[in-house]
Amino acid sequence: MTEARDNYLNDLTATRRGYAINRLCASLTDPDNRRRFTADEAAYCDAHGLSPEQKRAILDRDWTGMLDLGASIFYTFKLAVLDGKSMQHLGGVFTGMSAEEFTAALRAGGRRFG
The missing domain is CATH 1.10.700.10 (Dioxygenase LigAB, LigA subunit)
Known part of the structure; x- marks a missing residue:
């Protein structure tokens, strides 16, 4: 991967x-x-x-x-859905987090830049 x-x-x-x-x-x-x-x-x-x-x-x-x-990402998500994966799962993959960590980060206000 x-x-x-x-x-x-x-x-x-x-x-x-x-x-x-x-x-x-x-x-x-x-x-x-x-x-x-x-x-x-x-x-x-x-x-x-x-x-x-x-x-x-x-x-x-x-x-x-x-x-x-x-x-x-908008197209690859269609494949992810076929596999039963959520957008949070992909968000975790793309950020090096688990789906749960990614969801928690979003609920806490997301990433903060510079």
């Missing part, structure tokens, strides 16, 4: 780099696509033209790795 970072820049370069991951994740809003993905995740990744690195990140559920490869 990739280590958490402080931030991710979602600029045009990242958007282009992550297009295939984002397109795959967006497709999971359709029940038929969710069934196809669940039946054979690797084949579904191949059908969406993912690079080997992107495919590995999806199959391993390397959430931070997906962002490193240009994915958007």
Whole structure:
């Protein structure tokens, strides 16, 4: 798994780099696509033209790795939901906390910057 970072820049370069991951994740809003993905995740990744690195990140559920490869949290969350993961779970992954710690930090007012 990739280590958490402080931030991710979602600029045009990242958007282009992550297009295939984002397109795959967006497709999971359709029940038929969710069934196809669940039946054979690797084949579904191949059908969406993912690079080997992107495919590995999806199959391993390397959430931070997906962002490193240009994915958007808004799209990767669709995959997380399919796995029964909450936004708090992902927030914890991205900040190096547990879901419970992340939720407690939000309730305490969130992160404070500089």
